[in-house]
Amino acid sequence: MSAFFEKIAQSKKNQIILFLTYVIVTGAGLFLLPDSTIAFLLLLFSILILYYLNLNLRAKWVTGIVILAVVVPFIASFSDSYQTYMEVGTLVGIYCAMALGLNIVVGFAGLLDLGFIAFFAVGAYTYAIFASDQASKFMPFGHYPLSGGTFWIFIFIAAIVAAIFGILLGVPVLRVRGDYLAIVTLGFGEIIRILLNNMDHPINITNGSMGIASITPPSFFGISIGSSNQFYYIAFAIFLLVIYVVRKLEYSKLGRAWKAVRDNEIAAQSMGIPLVKTKLAAFAIGASFSGMMGVVFAAKQMFVDATSFTYLESTMVLVMVILGGMGSVPGVILGAAVVIILRTQVLTNISNWLSAMSSNYGISIPPALSPEKMQLLIFGILLIVFALYRTQGLIPHKNRKVDVAKLKKESEQAALTRKKTASGGADS
Template sequence: MSAFFGKLMQSKKNQIILFIAYVVLAGAGLFLLPDSTIAFLMLLFSILILYHLNFNLRAKWISGIVILAIIMPFIASQSDSYQTYMEVGTLVGIYCAMALGLNIVVGFAGLLDLGFIAFFAVGAYSYAIFASEQASKFMPFGHYPLPGGSFWIFIIVGAAVAALFGILLGVPVLRVRGDYLAIVTLGFGEIIRILLNNMDHPINITNGSMGIASITPPNFFGISIGSSSQFYYIVFGIFLVVIYVVRKLENSKLGRSWKAVRDNEIAAQAMGIPLVKTKLAAFAIGASFSGMMGVVFAAKQMFVDATSFTYLESTMVLVMVILGGMGSVPGVILGAGVVIILRTQVLTNISNWLSSISADYGISIPPAISPEKMQLLIFGLLLIIFALYRTQGLIPHKNRKVNVEVLKKESAEAALAREKATSGGADS
């Protein structure tokens, strides 16, 4: 049976037919069972199937965008749970972009960062302060809150401010590595959180532990954006940009420098790679992605306070990177999706199911062992299992394949061209 199935999947035509059939069946399942979490997850699972098919890269991108931007929202819109599904999709997109930013620092450059959520907080507060009346409490000029159209500018501002904080973090930690680096970044994350929680005196900048409420929602050509389905497309657009930038950086000169520093700092420095610039670039670029999503988070929630940016959230983003596969872009995306869906859908539904059993059949189930309240235990067990049996994550990182013969030919042609240029200059 397995041999027959393997032979069947060798044909690209058969793969296309089977994939389309799966998407149709999963979409029909979600349409007929609109409130079924399983049907929703089955449709999302088609993206993972698409990744493993032998399609060309452009076909995979187009198919994935069509499924996520058209098919899934359209079918989900027929359900009363439409906004819930879009909320899950929005959170997955936000954390995927954050995890990709952390993957640059941890996966590409090999710099363990335990305070990454601080950049998310910086981006969120950057928009929250000026999109509410909070700015009028300490700004001597201007009219606040700023209109919703400023949201699009603040996406760039949030990225820039977070990148600046990334550089400020990078400068003092350039001399430390390993466990010491982890301790310093952990301290940085806690310092930012405590500062945001206490910057209400002597000048009230962040409103302290009360947080900032009534944040102006974004608008697009006069259309106010407030629902999860609308934010889904904003996050989806930013997410596509982040993936494109990360893939370009991964195979660039800077990306190769990050990997060289990750593998061996001394050897990288001996080859002429500037350690200071390379590490600062990793901190700044990774932080900028988190800052952008912080702006989106503040606009979506319309309220921010320091409790949303704890060490636990930093750990959760790191779990996404490790679970998916450090250095692997598709792996990190899968890891973020798995963690968020577990938190928001699977564990919650299991807890509700156990509660209904307890109510219907009189079975006493202690609330303390509810899966929803045991998230840390479950994620801890997952990390232990993956550390023991799947050390490279769900989708391990694959180095870019290089044709040695082509490289030798290009090198020989370049050497011949230099030789001709030198001899030509000597003859003249």
């Protein structure tokens, strides 16, 4: 049996055949059992299998995009639960982008942020105020609400506004670290939430605790976007953009500076890394991703209020990062997907199944023991288990492998070039 698996692991052809077989079988299962959550999750599981295949990175990217953008939506469209599946996919995309933003702050730069949801709120309210008649209550000029076409512009405007708030958070916390940093960021998140909840007087900017309703849905060349399957592609596109930027940043000069600060601030500073600029860049860039997804959230819900941006939501995003693996981009994506699917699909379906058992078979199950109501307990247990037995998360962070022979060859060629240049100058 072990020889069989070793043969598969060594052969790319066998891996591709087995992977395609798995996708076809799980896709057929979702087609034949269209309302089966298990079939839907098994098809999504193919993305995790794809990550571990021995294929080149470009092939994995193309295959994953095809599965998520074409295969899953097409097969799910035959189901009565199509919009539910796309709603889950949209939420996964939103929270994956947020978790990647927090991973820059926590995983790369080592700055514990417990108020990250504040930037999500800033992005949501930035669009909600101007995409409803709320802006007309305090703006003396302009015609509101703005059209749905401005949604695409507000994605970038919200990123800039959230980045500014990230800098405002970063400036006062530059001299604190560890537990003190966590307390300050927690306080910042609560301050933003309370401000949004009370900015209805003396000037009514956010409509206070009543929230902002009737938000204009986005439009694309005159076509109104309102269904979950349409927002799925918006969230998916922004999610791909965020992954691209994060991957580029991770191995850039700035990314290496973040990791140096995370490992040892004093050593990083002694090597010439500017701590102020490096930390502020982490807060600003991480916040911008959250602000972008805040716009998508506000447009999708068509209503926002301060209750959607509590400390609990910040904690859940942090759980995604820790569960997946701090500093690991694929791990954070997996952690966010696991948490959202557990919250929206698995625990809800188990609760419904238990309710059906109670009504059909007379099995008395106290409502307080419903898995849907015990989310915090379940996630708390998961964190404890991972803290004890899987400290680096589901997919631990891996440093990029360095080709020592290639570096040595390049170094020798550079030294030879310098020697020739020096000898040429001496001869002249």
